[in-house]
Amino acid sequence: MKFRRLVLAVFALSIGLMASVLHAVPTQEDVFKSISDNMGQKSDAGPFLGVMATIAAVAILVAVISKRRERPRLPKALNHQGKLLKEVLKSTPLKPSEARLLKSLSETQEVDNPLVMMLCPSVLEKAMRQKKGKLDRKVATQLARKAGLIPVKAK
16 A cells, blocks of 8 residues: 555656646747737727627517517507497498488487497487487388387288
8 A cells, every 4th residue: 555655656746747847838039929929910890790789689679579579469449439330330230321310319319429329229219209300210110120119020
Protein backbone atom coordinates (compact mmCIF):
# COMPACT_ATOMS: atom_id res chain seq x y z
CA MET A 1 0.00 0.00 0.00
CA LYS A 2 2.82 2.39 0.86
CA PHE A 3 4.53 1.50 -2.36
CA ARG A 4 1.50 2.34 -4.43
CA ARG A 5 1.17 5.72 -2.74
CA LEU A 6 4.81 6.46 -3.39
CA VAL A 7 4.50 5.51 -7.07
CA LEU A 8 1.39 7.65 -7.41
CA ALA A 9 3.06 10.66 -5.83
CA VAL A 10 6.15 10.34 -8.06
CA PHE A 11 3.95 9.98 -11.14
CA ALA A 12 1.92 13.11 -10.25
CA LEU A 13 5.08 15.11 -9.59
CA SER A 14 6.64 14.08 -12.91
CA ILE A 15 3.49 15.01 -14.85
CA GLY A 16 3.40 18.39 -13.13
CA LEU A 17 7.03 19.06 -14.08
CA MET A 18 6.49 17.99 -17.66
CA ALA A 19 3.42 20.20 -18.00
CA SER A 20 5.34 23.27 -16.86
CA VAL A 21 8.15 22.47 -19.27
CA LEU A 22 5.84 21.73 -22.20
CA HIS A 23 3.62 24.72 -21.55
CA ALA A 24 4.86 27.59 -23.69
CA VAL A 25 4.59 30.97 -22.01
CA PRO A 26 4.02 33.71 -24.59
CA THR A 27 6.42 36.56 -24.63
CA GLN A 28 5.45 40.19 -24.33
CA GLU A 29 6.11 40.73 -28.04
CA ASP A 30 3.77 37.88 -28.99
CA VAL A 31 0.99 39.38 -26.85
CA PHE A 32 1.39 42.87 -28.37
CA LYS A 33 1.52 41.47 -31.90
CA SER A 34 -1.70 39.49 -31.34
CA ILE A 35 -3.45 42.55 -29.92
CA SER A 36 -2.39 44.78 -32.81
CA ASP A 37 -3.50 42.16 -35.35
CA ASN A 38 -6.92 41.86 -33.76
CA MET A 39 -7.36 45.62 -33.34
CA GLY A 40 -6.47 46.30 -36.96
CA GLN A 41 -9.43 44.32 -38.29
CA LYS A 42 -12.68 46.17 -38.83
CA SER A 43 -15.82 44.62 -37.39
CA ASP A 44 -19.07 44.54 -39.38
CA ALA A 45 -22.15 44.92 -37.15
CA GLY A 46 -24.65 44.74 -40.03
CA PRO A 47 -25.46 41.02 -39.86
CA PHE A 48 -25.68 41.11 -36.07
CA LEU A 49 -28.10 44.05 -36.12
CA GLY A 50 -30.17 42.34 -38.82
CA VAL A 51 -30.51 39.19 -36.74
CA MET A 52 -31.44 41.21 -33.64
CA ALA A 53 -34.07 43.19 -35.59
CA THR A 54 -35.57 39.96 -36.95
CA ILE A 55 -35.76 38.45 -33.46
CA ALA A 56 -37.44 41.61 -32.12
CA ALA A 57 -39.98 41.61 -34.98
CA VAL A 58 -40.87 37.96 -34.38
CA ALA A 59 -41.28 38.61 -30.64
CA ILE A 60 -43.62 41.56 -31.31
CA LEU A 61 -45.62 39.52 -33.83
CA VAL A 62 -46.06 36.67 -31.35
CA ALA A 63 -47.20 39.12 -28.66
CA VAL A 64 -49.80 40.70 -30.98
CA ILE A 65 -51.17 37.33 -32.10
CA SER A 66 -51.44 36.06 -28.53
CA LYS A 67 -53.33 39.22 -27.48
CA ARG A 68 -55.79 38.74 -30.35
CA ARG A 69 -56.51 35.18 -29.31
CA GLU A 70 -57.21 36.24 -25.72
CA ARG A 71 -60.13 38.50 -26.68
CA PRO A 72 -63.42 36.64 -27.03
CA ARG A 73 -65.08 37.25 -30.33
CA LEU A 74 -68.65 38.37 -29.79
CA PRO A 75 -71.23 38.79 -32.51
CA LYS A 76 -71.82 42.35 -33.55
CA ALA A 77 -74.70 43.79 -31.57
CA LEU A 78 -77.68 45.27 -33.32
CA ASN A 79 -78.16 48.50 -31.40
CA HIS A 80 -80.16 50.19 -34.10
CA GLN A 81 -83.90 49.59 -33.75
CA GLY A 82 -84.53 49.74 -37.49
CA LYS A 83 -81.89 47.11 -38.24
CA LEU A 84 -83.16 44.90 -35.46
CA LEU A 85 -86.71 45.19 -36.76
CA LYS A 86 -85.59 44.25 -40.29
CA GLU A 87 -83.75 41.18 -38.99
CA VAL A 88 -86.75 40.03 -36.98
CA LEU A 89 -89.18 40.66 -39.84
CA LYS A 90 -87.00 38.54 -42.14
CA SER A 91 -87.42 35.58 -39.82
CA THR A 92 -91.20 36.01 -39.37
CA PRO A 93 -93.92 35.30 -41.91
CA LEU A 94 -95.15 38.92 -41.91
CA LYS A 95 -95.80 40.71 -45.18
CA PRO A 96 -94.48 44.25 -45.75
CA SER A 97 -97.98 45.68 -45.46
CA GLU A 98 -98.40 43.99 -42.08
CA ALA A 99 -95.04 45.36 -40.94
CA ARG A 100 -96.15 48.88 -41.93
CA LEU A 101 -99.38 48.36 -40.01
CA LEU A 102 -97.41 47.30 -36.94
CA LYS A 103 -95.28 50.45 -37.21
CA SER A 104 -98.31 52.73 -37.47
CA LEU A 105 -100.08 50.96 -34.59
CA SER A 106 -96.98 51.27 -32.40
CA GLU A 107 -96.93 55.02 -33.03
CA THR A 108 -100.53 55.36 -31.87
CA GLN A 109 -99.82 53.42 -28.68
CA GLU A 110 -96.62 55.38 -28.06
CA VAL A 111 -94.62 52.16 -28.08
CA ASP A 112 -90.93 52.60 -28.93
CA ASN A 113 -90.61 49.53 -31.10
CA PRO A 114 -93.12 47.62 -33.26
CA LEU A 115 -91.62 44.41 -31.93
CA VAL A 116 -93.56 45.04 -28.72
CA MET A 117 -96.74 44.73 -30.76
CA MET A 118 -95.62 41.34 -32.06
CA LEU A 119 -94.61 40.06 -28.65
CA CYS A 120 -97.61 41.32 -26.71
CA PRO A 121 -100.92 40.63 -28.50
CA SER A 122 -102.91 42.51 -25.86
CA VAL A 123 -101.18 45.77 -26.83
CA LEU A 124 -101.84 44.96 -30.49
CA GLU A 125 -105.52 44.32 -29.79
CA LYS A 126 -105.84 47.56 -27.84
CA ALA A 127 -104.22 49.51 -30.68
CA MET A 128 -106.49 47.89 -33.29
CA ARG A 129 -109.63 48.78 -31.28
CA GLN A 130 -108.57 52.42 -30.95
CA LYS A 131 -107.70 52.88 -34.64
CA LYS A 132 -110.91 51.65 -36.26
CA GLY A 133 -111.43 54.36 -38.86
CA LYS A 134 -107.99 54.42 -40.52
CA LEU A 135 -107.31 50.68 -40.43
CA ASP A 136 -107.05 48.47 -43.52
CA ARG A 137 -109.43 45.68 -42.53
CA LYS A 138 -107.90 42.92 -44.66
CA VAL A 139 -104.34 43.53 -43.45
CA ALA A 140 -105.47 43.97 -39.86
CA THR A 141 -107.40 40.68 -39.99
CA GLN A 142 -104.37 38.82 -41.35
CA LEU A 143 -102.17 40.35 -38.68
CA ALA A 144 -104.65 39.48 -35.92
CA ARG A 145 -104.82 35.87 -37.12
CA LYS A 146 -101.01 35.59 -37.13
CA ALA A 147 -100.88 37.09 -33.62
CA GLY A 148 -103.53 34.61 -32.42
CA LEU A 149 -106.21 37.21 -31.68
CA ILE A 150 -108.67 35.76 -34.17
CA PRO A 151 -109.06 32.01 -34.57
CA VAL A 152 -108.10 30.57 -37.95
CA LYS A 153 -111.10 29.47 -40.04
CA ALA A 154 -111.38 25.71 -40.53
CA LYS A 155 -111.92 24.60 -44.12
